[in-house]
Structure formats: structure tokens, C-alpha cells
Amino acid sequence: MYKPIEIADGIYSVGCRDWDIRDFHGYSTYEGTTYNAFLVLGEKNILIDTVKEKFCDELLSNISQIIDPKKIDILISNHTEMDHSGAIPRVMHKIGENKPLYCSKMGAKNLKSHFNRDFNFQVVGSGDELKIGNRTFSFLETRMLHWPDSMFTYLVEDAILFSSDAFGQHYSGDMFFDDQIGDAIMSHAKKYYANILLHFSPRVQALLKDVAKMNLKINMICPDHGIIWRENPSKIIEAYDKWSRQEPSKKVVVIFDSMWESTAKMARSITNGIESKDVSVRLMNTRKWHRSDIMTEIIDAGAIAVGSPTLNNGIFPVIADVMTYVKGLRPQNKIAAAFGSYGWSGEAVKILNKDFSEMKWDIIDEGVKVQYVPNEDDLNRCFDLGIKIAKKLKKKLS
Numbered sequence: 513m514y515k516p517i518e519i520a521d522g523i524y525s526v527g528c529r530d531w532d533i534r535d536f537h538g539y540s541t542y543e544g545t546t547y548n549a550f551l552v553l554g555e556k557n558i559l560i561d562t563v564k565e566k567f568c569d570e571l572l573s574n575i576s577q578i579i580d581p582k583k584i585d586i587l588i589s590n591h592t593e594m595d596h597s598g599a600i601p602r603v604m605h606k607i608g609e610n611k612p613l614y615c616s617k618m619g620a621k622n623l624k625s626h627f628n629r630d631f632n633f634q635v636v637g638s639g640d641e642l643k644i645g646n647r648t649f650s651f652l653e654t655r656m657l658h659w660p661d662s663m664f665t666y667l668v669e670d671a672i673l674f675s676s677d678a679f680g681q682h683y684s685g686d687m688f689f690d691d692q693i694g695d696a697i698m699s700h701a702k703k704y705y706a707n708i709l710l711h712f713s714p715r716v717q718a719l720l721k722d723v724a725k726m727n728l729k730i731n732m733i734c735p736d737h738g739i740i741w742r743e744n745p746s747k748i749i750e751a752y753d754k755w756s757r758q759e760p761s762k763k764v765v766v767i768f769d770s771m772w773e774s775t776a777k778m779a780r781s782i783t784n785g786i787e788s789k790d791v792s793v794r795l796m797n798t799r800k801w802h803r804s805d806i807m808t809e810i811i812d813a814g815a816i817a818v819g820s821p822t823l824n825n826g827i828f829p830v831i832a833d834v835m836t837y838v839k840g841l842r843p844q845n846k847i848a849a850a851f852g853s854y855g856w857s858g859e860a861v862k863i864l865n866k867d868f869s870e871m872k873w874d875i876i877d878e879g880v881k882v883q884y885v886p887n888e889d890d891l892n893r894c895f896d897l898g899i900k901i902a903k904k905l906k907k908k909l910s
């Protein structure tokens with residue numbers, strides 16, 4: 513940033529924007545991301561989280577515009593992943609190697625594993641508090657949201673939740689708050705949830721219930737990526753509640769790949785069949801759509817159809833990539849059907865059905881297989897499969 517932003521009295525956002533990044537551990541970030549870090553001034557000066565190693569100079573320069581970094585007394589690390597911890601060794605070197613580093617028990621273990629050294633760890637768990645002057649930092653472990661070390665730091669008097677990766681978005685721009693960017697941020701937040709947190713949805717539900725019971729006042733949510741939620745923090749909490757419930761909607765995603773257009777023709781007929789029953793549909797060619805965009809469409813879809821030609825007795829490699837990725841993120845509550853063209857052995861549909869059953873998706877048809885190029889009858893069978901998917905979905909939702 514060209515200069516740090518004071519987000520509340522004596523509290524500054526001092527992190528960095530990564531305008532260039534496009535591949536974030538396999539997730540496509542068309543608009544880059546930010547690595548947020550926060551400086552809280554007071555009787556003791558506290559830095560919450562750091563940035564990716566290569567942005568360390570920028571972080572230190574941002575801090576220097578407010579105080580001499582040597583005057584930082586305490587570092588809080590909410591999450592060990594390198595985009596937030598990468599700069600820790602250099603930051604500690606700058607502020608003083610023996611200054612206390614607050615983190616969870618798993619945080620201490622994981623920071624050691626990352627940097628192969630000890631810091632002056634002060635291990636904290638849920639409910640522990642650090643009182644400094646007129647400020648209270650309260651810690652809440654959020655294990656597996658999304659790493660074992662993850663935790664939140666809640667600043668009691670200011671009612672600010674530093675939420676680590678939760679509630680984040682991969683977005684980098686000239687807007688820093690929800691009231692500046694408006695609803696445009698929600699697609700980034702949804703993509704982030706679908707690709708980073710979806711498989712932990714039961715834990716998200718449990719956490720939201722725990723936080724509701726705690727009756728925390730939340731004026732602001734400061735995640736480690738993207739914009740800060742200050743106008744309406746409950747908007748992202750409500751969105752997390754909705755996404756983590758994994759409720760199906762009247763929407764089908766048709767995913768396919770094709771070498772010679774046969775599976776593509778089948779995919780289009782299935783799509784037409786779905787649409788003929790007034791069900792919304794997204795047709796996604798895996799050669800044109802990134803796996804993380806496909807995943808974002810899947811999260812609220814009620815049904816998924818996947819098509820692959822048979823290649824060397826298996827499914828097409830790009831479809832295998834997408835299916836491996838989707839399986840890991842465990843989307844629930846889906847109706848499913850497979851399809852594909854083949855030449856002689858035709859294993860693809862069977863393999864896709866196995867993938868569906870591993871995810872406990874409801875396979876509503878044995879799938880449509882077509883030898884080589886589909887004729888009119890074959891395309892009618894595909895159209896009928898589309899109708900069947902749409903009808904089953906409507907019935908399920910009624």
C-alpha cells in the first residue's frame with residue numbers, strides 16, 4: 513500500500529497487495545490477493561500476522577511510516593501458512609529475536625516445522641486473554657479452519673475480529689472496505705469459501721453456533737486476505753452460514769471435456785434438456801474454465817453432470833484433475849449423472865460413477881455412453897437425461 517490505513521483508533525492495516533499472483537496453490541486469482549497484517553498501538557505495540565516472505569520489505573516499510581519496527585513488542589500469529597508467516601523470521605530479526613510470539617499450540621509446532629527454529633512462543637488457547645493497557649486480546653482456536661494452527665484474535669474493547677483466513681477473499685484493488693466495493697466482493701468471497709473452506713463446512717457451522725452463543729459484538733472483521741468488513745460484518749457471517757449448510761438450489765452444472773467434439777455434443781444436448789424444464793444450467797468445458805471456477809459453481813448447484821471421453825482406458829486427464837480437486841473439497845447433497853463418448857472399451861462413465869459414489873452423490877442414472885460420434889437418437893437420449901436430471905432436482909427441492 514502507498515500508506516497504511518488507520519482502520520480504528522490506533523489500529524492500522526499494514527499489509528501488502530499482490531497484484532500479480534494468478535495461481536494461488538492451484539486456485540485462480542484473476543484479481544490478485546492481499547496479505548493483510550495489522551498493527552495495534554498502545555502500552556505495548558502489537559503486530560497481528562505478517563506477509564509472504566517476498567513482501568517483507570514492504571511490510572516493514574509500511575510499519576515504519578507509523579513507528580520504528582523495533583518498537584513492536586509482541587507478534588501474534590493467527591495462522592502458519594507461508595502467505596502470513598513467511599516474513600516472521602525477518603520480522604523477528606528486525607523487532608528483536610526474543611520478543612514474545614503469541615500463537616496456538618499447533619501454531620508453535622507448525623512454525624517450528626516451517627522455520628526449523630524456536631521463537632519465544634507464548635502458547636494460547638480458546639478463552640485465553642492478553643490484557644494490555646485498555647485493550648484485551650482474546651483468542652479463539654479455529655482448528656482446521658483451515659489449518660490445525662488457525663486461530664482468531666478478538667479485540668474486545670474495539671469489537672474487532674482478526675479472523676485469519678476465514679471471511680477472506682482473493683481480491684487486490686484500490687478498495688479496502690466492504691462499503692467501498694459493495695456486492696461485487698461477494699463473488700470473490702464465495703469463490704474463496706468454495707475452494708478453501710467448503711470441506712470444513714461442518715466445522716464452520718459449529719464455529720458459527722459457538723460464536724453466536726458467545727454473543728460477541730462485532731464492529732469489524734479483518735481477514736488476512738482482501739477487504740475488511742466494517743459496514744456490515746454480519747453479511748459475510750450470514751453468507752458463511754448459507755454456504756456451509758450446502759443447501760442445493762435449482763441449478764445444474766454440466767462439466768465436460770472432449771477431444772473430437774462427441775462428448776461436447778452430448779453435453780450440449782443434456783444442457784438443452786435441463787433448460788427445457790426451466791432449471792438453471794451452467795455448461796463448463798474444463799479446457800476453458802479453471803477448476804476453481806467450476807468449484808465455485810458447484811457449491812450451490814443441486815445437480816452435477818460430468819462427461820468425459822474414454823482415453824487409454826480411463827477418464828480424460830483434465831476431467832481427472834477437476835474430479836480430484838472436487839472430491840477433496842467434498843461438496844454434499846448433489847444429484848449426479850455421467851456421460852461420455854468412447855471408441856472400444858468405454859470405461860469413463862463407470863469411473864465417473866465411482867467418483868460420484870465416493871462423494872455420496874445421488875446417482876440418478878447409470879449414465880449415457882455413445883460409441884464414437886453421437887447420432888440423432890444418441891443426442892435425444894442425452895436430451896432425455898437432461899430432462900431426467902431437471903425433474904429429479906425439482907422433485908427434491910419441492
Ligand SMILES: Cc1cc2nc3c(=O)[nH]c(=O)nc-3n(C[C@H](O)[C@H](O)[C@H](O)COP(=O)(O)O)c2cc1C
Nearest residue numbers: 771772773774775821824825854855856857858884
Ligand atoms: C489417444 C486416444 C486413446 C483412446 N483410448 C480409448 C480407450 O482406451 N478406450 C476407448 O473406448 N476409446 C478410446 N479412444 C477413443 C475415444 O474415446 C473416441 O474417439 C471418442 O469418440 C472421443 O470422444 P470425444 O470426441 O468427446 O473426444 C481413444 C482415443 C484417442 C485419441
